[in-house]
Amino acid sequence: MTTIPVPEAFPGERPVTDEVVAEHKINATEHEAILRLLGGRTPTLTELGIFSALWSEHCSYKHTKPILRQFPTQGAQVLQGPGENAGVLRLPDGWAVAFKIESHNHPSAVEPYQGAATGVGGILRDVFTMGARPVALLNSLRLGPLDEPRNRYLFAGIVKGVGDYGNCVGVPTLGGEVVFAPGYSGNPLVNAMAVGILRADELITARAHGVGNLLISVGARTGRDGIHGASFASEDLTAASEARRPQVQVGDPFTEKLLLEASLELIRGDHIVAIQDMGAAGLTSSSAEMAARGGVGVELDTSAVPTREPGMTPYEIMLSESQERMLVVVEPHKVDDVVAICTKWELQSAVVGRITDDGLFRVVHDGRLVAAIPGQELVDGCPVYHPEAAESAAAVARRAAVPERNGPDPVDALKRLLDAPTIASKRWVFEQFDTTVRGRSVITPGGDAGVLRVEDTGFALAMTVDCNARHVLLDPYEGGKGVVAEAARNIACTGARPLGITDCLNFGNPERPEIFFQFREACRGISDACRAFDTPVTGGNVSLYNQSPSGAIDPTPTVGMIGLLEDVTTAVPSHFRDTGDAILLIGHTRGHLGGSAYWAEVLDTIAGSPPPIDLDLERALQQFLVAAAGRRLMKSAHDLSDGGLAVALAECCIGGPWATRTFGATVDLNAHADTVSDEGWLFGEDGARALVSADPADVMALQQLGAQYGIPCHYLGLVGEPGGDIEVTREQRRWAWSSTELRRIYQEALPRRMNNPNGSGKD
Amino acid sequence: MERAGGEAVLLDYRSGSLDGADAVILPGGFSYGDYLRSGAIARFSPVMAAIREHAAAGGAVLGICNGFQILCEAHLLPGALMHNAGQRFASRPVDLRIERTYTICTSEFEPGEVIRIPQAHGEGRYEATPEVLEMLERDNLIVLRYVAVPGSDVPHNPNGSTADIAGICNPEGNVVGFMPHPERLADKALGSDVGMRFFTGLIKRLSGVPA
Numbered sequence: 001m002t003t004i005p006v007p008e009a010f011p012g013e014r015p016v017t018d019e020v021v022a023e024h025k026i027n028a029t030e031h032e033a034i035l036r037l038l039g040g041r042t043p044t045l046t047e048l049g050i051f052s053a054l055w056s057e058h059c060s061y062k063h064t065k066p067i068l069r070q071f072p073t074q075g076a077q078v079l080q081g082p083g084e085n086a087g088v089l090r091l092p093d094g095w096a097v098a099f100k101i102e103s104h105n106h107p108s109a110v111e112p113y114q115g116a117a118t119g120v121g122g123i124l125r126d127v128f129t130m131g132a133r134p135v136a137l138l139n140s141l142r143l144g145p146l147d148e149p150r151n152r153y154l155f156a157g158i159v160k161g162v163g164d165y166g167n168c169v170g171v172p173t174l175g176g177e178v179v180f181a182p183g184y185s186g187n188p189l190v191n192a193m194a195v196g197i198l199r200a201d202e203l204i205t206a207r208a209h210g211v212g213n214l215l216i217s218v219g220a221r222t223g224r225d226g227i228h229g230a231s232f233a234s235e236d237l238t239a240a241s242e243a244r245r246p247q248v249q250v251g252d253p254f255t256e257k258l259l260l261e262a263s264l265e266l267i268r269g270d271h272i273v274a275i276q277d278m279g280a281a282g283l284t285s286s287s288a289e290m291a292a293r294g295g296v297g298v299e300l301d302t303s304a305v306p307t308r309e310p311g312m313t314p315y316e317i318m319l320s321e322s323q324e325r326m327l328v329v330v331e332p333h334k335v336d337d338v339v340a341i342c343t344k345w346e347l348q349s350a351v352v353g354r355i356t357d358d359g360l361f362r363v364v365h366d367g368r369l370v371a372a373i374p375g376q377e378l379v380d381g382c383p384v385y386h387p388e389a390a391e392s393a394a395a396v397a398r399r400a401a402v403p404e405r406n407g408p409d410p411v412d413a414l415k416r417l418l419d420a421p422t423i424a425s426k427r428w429v430f431e432q433f434d435t436t437v438r439g440r441s442v443i444t445p446g447g448d449a450g451v452l453r454v455e456d457t458g459f460a461l462a463m464t465v466d467c468n469a470r471h472v473l474l475d476p477y478e479g480g481k482g483v484v485a486e487a488a489r490n491i492a493c494t495g496a497r498p499l500g501i502t503d504c505l506n507f508g509n510p511e512r513p514e515i516f517f518q519f520r521e522a523c524r525g526i527s528d529a530c531r532a533f534d535t536p537v538t539g540g541n542v543s544l545y546n547q548s549p550s551g552a553i554d555p556t557p558t559v560g561m562i563g564l565l566e567d568v569t570t571a572v573p574s575h576f577r578d579t580g581d582a583i584l585l586i587g588h589t590r591g592h593l594g595g596s597a598y599w600a601e602v603l604d605t606i607a608g609s610p611p612p613i614d615l616d617l618e619r620a621l622q623q624f625l626v627a628a629a630g631r632r633l634m635k636s637a638h639d640l641s642d643g644g645l646a647v648a649l650a651e652c653c654i655g656g657p658w659a660t661r662t663f664g665a666t667v668d669l670n671a672h673a674d675t676v677s678d679e680g681w682l683f684g685e686d687g688a689r690a691l692v693s694a695d696p697a698d699v700m701a702l703q704q705l706g707a708q709y710g711i712p713c714h715y716l717g718l719v720g721e722p723g724g725d726i727e728v729t730r731e732q733r734r735w736a737w738s739s740t741e742l743r744r745i746y747q748e749a750l751p752r753r754m755n756n757p758n759g760s761g762k763d
Numbered sequence: 764m765e766r767a768g769g770e771a772v773l774l775d776y777r778s779g780s781l782d783g784a785d786a787v788i789l790p791g792g793f794s795y796g797d798y799l800r801s802g803a804i805a806r807f808s809p810v811m812a813a814i815r816e817h818a819a820a821g822g823a824v825l826g827i828c829n830g831f832q833i834l835c836e837a838h839l840l841p842g843a844l845m846h847n848a849g850q851r852f853a854s855r856p857v858d859l860r861i862e863r864t865y866t867i868c869t870s871e872f873e874p875g876e877v878i879r880i881p882q883a884h885g886e887g888r889y890e891a892t893p894e895v896l897e898m899l900e901r902d903n904l905i906v907l908r909y910v911a912v913p914g915s916d917v918p919h920n921p922n923g924s925t926a927d928i929a930g931i932c933n934p935e936g937n938v939v940g941f942m943p944h945p946e947r948l949a950d951k952a953l954g955s956d957v958g959m960r961f962f963t964g965l966i967k968r969l970s971g972v973p974a
Contacts, residue, residue, distance in 0.1 A: 163852050167883070168793040254796025432852045436881040437791070439947040442954070453952055460952075568952045658856050660914035747916060 007369040013045040024052035046315045046370045053281035055382040062382045063510040064542050067523050071537040072530050085126040087538020089500045096200040098132035101193035101504040101560040103543035107248040108190040112157030116190045117165040117251040123194040125277035131204045131267040132196025137166045138175040139192050140465045140558045144185025146753040154188050163432040168253035173433035174450025180421045186548035191504040193560040204267050206276040208290040208329045215353035219259045219325040223308035225249045226321025255324040262345040278325040284318045286327040292379035297356035302365045304352045314365040392514035401607035410735050413602045417643045420601040424749030427657045446657040447574035448493040462496035462563035469554040471610035474595045476518045480525020481613040487561040489639040492622040495572045495629025496563030503540035508552025510544050518555040532615035572629045574638040576652045576663045581719040582696045587689030591680020597642040598683035617688040624709040633698045640689040646682040648691045654743040662739035664724020667717040767962035776808040785969045786823035789830025801886045802832035823867040824938045831940030840940050842891030848923025854883035860910040867968050871960035880948045887942040889924040906930040907941050
């Protein structure tokens with residue numbers, strides 16, 4: 001190997017002392033590794049900044065890599081697995097779907113509007129850099145209870161930020177979830193997912209090659225915003241985090257739209273070799289990662305980067321996280337074409353570097369070499385940690401605990417559940433999101449999963465994001481399985497077959513054994529479920545250190561899942577449609593109340609073991625639902641999750657967000673599972689179940705189909721009159737609710753809390 | 764437009780001509796990000812001169828959502844579209860009454876027919892001077908109005924528009940603008956293709972079928 005040239009400090013730069021190293025969150029082990037890598041010499045400040053970004057948890061996965069390697073990532077449907085900007089799955093007729101989920105938690109905690117907006121911008125870029133046109137967005141939002149004013153402020157700002165960005169770029173939001181729990185006070189979670197469509201043969205990867213090829217930056221100028229964002233995302237939130245507000249980037253969705261069109265034109269016209277978003281750690285990560293994937297070196301000239309203000313140092317330019325920027329690799333003879341396309345879209349472009357053959361990551365500024373680091377080791381060489389994992393005694397005790405009091409009358413309990421913000425209608429949220437732009441939305445938010453027609457083909461995609469963090473908190477392994485199972489149930493309820501997942505693993509500080517235990521076990525659960533369902537993990541994101549002074553968040557491994565609906569005309573909605581239809585409960589009811597929403601919301605008890613997930617039964621249920629939808633035997637299908645049968649039945653009767661009528665129902669539980677308690681029947685959360693309505697003439701066919709898949713289809717009763725009562729009887733007991741009253745409770749729960757600043761939200 | 768039987772061409776906003784188009788549709792979107800007032804910058808686009816000429820000569824011009832906002836900013840239609848009364852983006856289906864069927868795009872409907880199509884915007888509250896409002900009513904220039912339907916539990920007028928106005932036309936009837944999005948419900952696979960009728964109506968008009 002040739003001698004590595006020695007870079008010099010940039011004029012005016014601070015000398016790199018141990019104190020400066022510590023400020024960059026580089027520990028002694030990592031400092032030693034850096035010195036070894038540089039042949040014993042002290043790094044320049046620019047180099048130190050580059051290391052601190054790429055060796056942050058956010059970029060290096062240094063605590064999680066060994067666990068993440070255990071995810072199943074293979075499958076006939078996988079066109080691109082983890083390691084690229086987004087995963088890609090094959091679809092029929094030469095089409096493919098690119099999708100990914102990513103967190104923007106820390107920025108949203110200090111600046112909710114911009115933090116959430118730029119989270120959407122970043123995930124859109126990850127998808128269109130694969131050559132895919134973004135066609136749908138989803139999001140998973142987690143906040144503390146709405147009776148705290150700060151949480152209302154964060155909620156309103158996050159929803160507006162998510163909405164404004166996606167609306168402006170013109171991508172419909174087709175799904176999401178919003179969960180309120182005390183664990184997220186002070187540390188809200190914003191996970192955004194984007195879905196894009198491409199022709200399989202137009203896939204492009206972020207792999208630089210071709211010595212002598214040039215690097216061109218495209219899009220916004222580089223400013224001083226977001227410097228060290230990746231490092232910020234890799235530490236606990238503290239009172240001092242407020243001072244990090246200037247590190248939150250500012251979004252410009254109109255430039256994003258131009259960047260999207262320009263990028264797709266560059267990719268589809270075969271004008272470029274590779275492309276990557278300048279996301280977390282900006283120019284540093286995009287150039288270093290593209291070069292490392294391609295096994296080449298790179299030289300960047302930071303003085304050639306268009307900046308917003310004069311006097312920016314190479315350190316600042318390398319670490320800026322200014323939004324709406326792309327880095328593309330171009331053959332020299334195509335530079336003029338690339339510049340012309342950028343000009344057409346009124347975007348700035350500039351040659352900022354070149355591909356070299358010596359494997360070094362070099363930065364020059366005004367002809368002065370300020371960084372020279374072995375490139376492969378820069379990206380892959382961060383020490384990997386194997387933290388201790390041990391479940392806390394408190395967690396074990398929590399799992400063994402039960403509520404200390406008896407529940408109220410089921411009639412009241414259901415009303416309480418429907419008024420709980422986590423369960424109640426999210427109409428207040430998604431009416432701020434454009435859900436129909438592009439004219440392909442078949443099922444919009446408010447159902448089990450979003451369904452989107454793929455361009456003008458005959459098939460559709462179903463998509464959902466899910467995570468029951470309470471179940472994961474109580475039992476990370478079973479909870480992890482349950483997250484994937486619930487997502488798959490939601491997909492299958494629309495009639496679609498689950499294809500694959502992306503995950504966003506939000507946890508606390510991994511250096512704490514009880515947190516790393518949650519992480520390891522939840523990932524094991526996700527892996528087992530993905531293997532059982534043949535839904536490989538195609539990529540995702542890890543967000544650790546979600547930890548505020550009041551403690552860690554509930555462990556939240558959010559899963560985004562894509563399913564394929566072969567015939568768009570067979571899409572099944574969630575809500576009842578016609579009086580006189582038969583109501584069927586699909587699956588086994590065992591009355592499992594541990595970890596239930598009923599215990600949490602009605603009895604204020606977060607305890608017990610969540611329902612064990614039988615992966616074989618789940619898979620059988622999915623296959624049954626897909627087959628039944630394909631044969632058009634179901635008029636509606638809704639999965640049973642939070643709040644069990646009672647909440648699912650109420651939701652089916654209440655109708656969709658824009659329905660102009662509710663339905664009553666008569667349901668008789670006498671014939672079924674007589675050892676189960678009333679509460680267990682009504683509110684238990686056993687998995688592998690769905691509530692289906694069907695034309696009475698199709699009930700026999702459904703039951704035969706169920707027998708074929710080994711899934712019971714219990715006939716429960718009939719859909720009643722519009723505006724009628726929902727009546728449930730069991731032996732001599734009878735419970736009844738007005739469907740219109742339940743709709744009112746369900747629809748008003750969020751607006752009542754958000755529109756009335758003095759309302760505590762408690763009755 | 765193509766499924767309705769027409770040939771659609773995209774015109775660059777920097778273009779100086781309409782390339783012989785028979786009708787112009789200014790679609791929805793966020794021109795210039797709507798960072799200023801919606802449509803306030805787009806009205807200065809070079810292509811607007813050609814659209815203005817086309818409209819003055821009696822040519823068909825339809826503005827949908829941001830297109831309606833641009834037509835108002837360009838004074839091809841009277842009035843203005845302000846921030847929604849609720850100060851939030853409002854995305855949902857709206858119930859509309861077809862108030863006028865003799866326009867370039869509503870001839871396929873019955874007068875008074877009520878339809879439900881999607882709508883999504885942050886600035887759709889129609890406002891105008893009392894004189895303009897009186898003219899709109901008197902000359903029957905209101906094309907679409909938000910209407911309450913039984914059983915709905917959302918406000919029928921989602922943005923607080925004066926007189927429930929969702930769309931209007933110019934006195935000659937060849938320039939039409941409205942906030943709702945018929946193009947988003949023009950596919951039976953989405954549950955309804957009622958929105959298609961605006962485009963088949965426009966094609967008929969261009970083919971010389973009298974409205």
